[in-house]
Amino acid sequence: MASSQQNIPTTQKVIAVLWPSFLTAGIATILFFTAFDPELLMQTGGYGPVTRIGGYTVGFFLFWLLTASTGVLTCYFQRPCHEPTQSEFN
DSSP states (O other), rough: OOOHTTTTHHHHHHHHHHHHHHHHHHHHHHHHHHHHHHHHHHHHHHHOOOOOOHHHHHHHHHHHHHHHHHHHHHHTTTTTTSHHHHHHHO
């Protein structure tokens, strides 16, 4: 199984993480900002005046970063810790 994962091109691995996380970030942005106003959140947080579009943009990229990092961690932790030896199969 490890040899089949090594044959996958790096570009395909990157796209396999970024595309689903992009879609998930879009859905999360819609759901989050349906309930919360970005202007009010920024003022409450002490960030000063920020437009709604700016808040949506920052929120989207933060959600994308979060979901992409979970995808990368999933790919990292699915790898075996070490190569299995023949004696471990018996």
